[in-house]
Amino acid sequence: MNLKEEIDRLKKEKNAVILAHYYQEAEIQEIADYVGDSLGLSQQAEKVEADIIVFAGVHFMAETAKILNPSKKVLLPDLNAGCSLADSCPPEAFRQFIEQYPDHTVVTYINCSAAVKAMTDIVCTSSNAVKVIESIPKDQSIIFAPDKNLGKYLCHVTGREMVLWDGSCIVHEAFSIDKLLVLLKEHPDAKIIAHPESEEHILKTASYIGSTAGMLNCVKQNPEQKYIVATEAGILYEMRKEVPDAVLIPAPAKEDNTCACSECAYMKVNTLQKLYDCLLHEAPEIKLSEELRQQALIPINRMLKLSI
Ligand code: 13P
Ligand code: SF4
Numbered sequence: 001m002n003l004k005e006e007i008d009r010l011k012k013e014k015n016a017v018i019l020a021h022y023y024q025e026a027e028i029q030e031i032a033d034y035v036g037d038s039l040g041l042s043q044q045a046e047k048v049e050a051d052i053i054v055f056a057g058v059h060f061m062a063e064t065a066k067i068l069n070p071s072k073k074v075l076l077p078d079l080n081a082g083c084s085l086a087d088s089c090p091p092e093a094f095r096q097f098i099e100q101y102p103d104h105t106v107v108t109y110i111n112c113s114a115a116v117k118a119m120t121d122i123v124c125t126s127s128n129a130v131k132v133i134e135s136i137p138k139d140q141s142i143i144f145a146p147d148k149n150l151g152k153y154l155c156h157v158t159g160r161e162m163v164l165w166d167g168s169c170i171v172h173e174a175f176s177i178d179k180l181l182v183l184l185k186e187h188p189d190a191k192i193i194a195h196p197e198s199e200e201h202i203l204k205t206a207s208y209i210g211s212t213a214g215m216l217n218c219v220k221q222n223p224e225q226k227y228i229v230a231t232e233a234g235i236l237y238e239m240r241k242e243v244p245d246a247v248l249i250p251a252p253a254k255e256d257n258t259c260a261c262s263e264c265a266y267m268k269v270n271t272l273q274k275l276y277d278c279l280l281h282e283a284p285e286i287k288l289s290e291e292l293r294q295q296a297l298i299p300i301n302r303m304l305k306l307s308i
Contacts, residue, residue, distance in 0.1 A: 003272045004031055010279040016052035018275070019044055021061060022212045023234035023267040028056045028275065035238060037213040038064075038110050039127040039307060042300065045069055054279055055286075058266050060086045063114050066286045067296050074286040077274035082266050083111055085197070088167030089146035091115035097143075101163055104143045105136050108299070111169070112146055114288055118295035123303045126150065126196055126211035131306055133158045149173070153196045153203055171232050171264045172197035179252035180205060180228070187226060190249065193218055195231035202230055202251070219243050232264045 008031070011018065019041055020032035029035050034044045038061060045053060045065035052073045055062035060083055062076040089112050098106055098119060108120040109129070117123055124132035133154050136142060144151040145165030149172065155162055172195055180202065184190065193215045194206035203209055208218045212235050219227055223243040229236060230251035239248055253262050278284065288296075 003276050007031055007272070007276050007279060010276070011054075014052055014279065014282075015050045016054055016279060017048055017050045018054045018056055019048075019065065020056035021058070021234075021267065022216070022238055023232040023264050024056045024270060025234070025268065025272075026237040027272055028270060029234075029237055031272075031275075032056060037125065037127060037211045039125040039211065040213055041065070042068060042110070042125070043304065043307070046304070048072055052279075052282070054275060056270050056275060057081070058083045058086075058264075059286075060111055060113060062286045063288065064110060064300065066288060067114060067117075067293050067300060070290075070293060073282060075278045075282065076284055076286055077270045077278045079284045080266075081269050084170040084266070085109070085111040085147055085167055086113055086116075089113070089116050089165060091119070094145065094165070095119060097145075097165065101141070101143055104141045104163060106143045106145075107132060107136070107162075108145050109147050109150060110300075110303075114292055114296040116145070117299055118292055120296075120299040121302070122306075123299045125303070127213060128303065128307045129154055129196070130157055132303060133160060133162075135306055147197055149199055149203075150196045152200055153209065169197045171262045172230075173199055174253040174262045175199070175202050175230055175251050176254040177201045177205075179254075180230070183228060183249065183252060187228065187249065190226040190228050190247075192228045192230060192251070194251075198230050206230065215239075216242065219246055219248070232262055232267065234263070234267065 017033045046068040054075045058081045066074040106121045110125045142162040144162040146167030148164045151164040192206045193208040223246045226247040228249045
């Protein structure tokens with residue numbers, strides 16, 4: 001069986017679209033109707049008119065799609081596609097945390113559960129985090145969760161002091177600063193571009209810091225440049241497609257990492273076979289209570305209004 005042809009056939013038969021994150025396997029990105037970063041995917045999900053959304057990404061992304069477009073059936077090829085960052089912020093612990101800071105505005109990174117979003121004033125992604133923080137009046141104190149690395153970066157860029165939740169992404173914390181500096185010596189003409197989920201010492205070496213879509217644009221604007229790319233290695237597929245002549249080197253991971261570069265094991269649990277199976281059986285499906293969906297929608301909509 002040709003899986004790609006079968007997925008295409010099922011997609012037409014069932015009136016489905018495939019939305020995929022840049023960190024998905026290349027073969028999944030190839031068959032997707034839209035490939036993007038967290039913000040782009042949310043904006044697309046909201047607009048989908050087809051009956052079924054197959055979300056080739058991780059759980060919080062598919063959940064966000066369901067929150068934004070509840071009349072659609074949202075499928076995730078493997079429910080094990082979680083996220084270390086979202087997992088680092090259990091809703092009950094977060095509730096207790098924010099109760100300690102009653103007068104604070106609560107900002108959460110989109111990489112969290114619907115239950116955490118429901119306790120949030122405004123959501124952000126790596127594309128619009130600076131804008132979101134700057135939209136909050138200066139005399140207003142802020143809690144930022146769950147990513148402490150993005151949080152520290154935002155404190156630095158905006159000059160705001162924020163109370164940070166102690167969460168992180170295992171993938172973006174896997175970069176080795178020692179190996180990165182050795183690599184830079186070998187390629188002194190290379191520029192480092194990094195995702196803000198990376199640790200402070202990695203971000204200090206970067207000449208551009210931004211979301212996956214932002215990094216892609218950066219490379220497209222100056223394709224003659226040589227780049228060391230500090231984010232999940234899946235983005236290299238789209239970068240190489242868009243800018244085939246650019247020299248792109250994945251930032252090296254620490255010794256104990258399972259992969260020489262940084263790959264998100266959660267993103268990579270999705271496969272073409274699982275995508276086919278989930279379209280065929282219309283499962284696993286993302287479901288959440290209407291009450292929770294409506295609560296989580298408010299802070300997401302606030303973010304989307306700021307991101308037009
Ligand atoms: P963006 O898609 O906003 O760049 O975030 C990356 C990420 O880690 C998604 O899980
Ligand atoms: Fe979560 Fe990190 Fe994987 Fe993104 S790369 S899905 S933040 S574990």
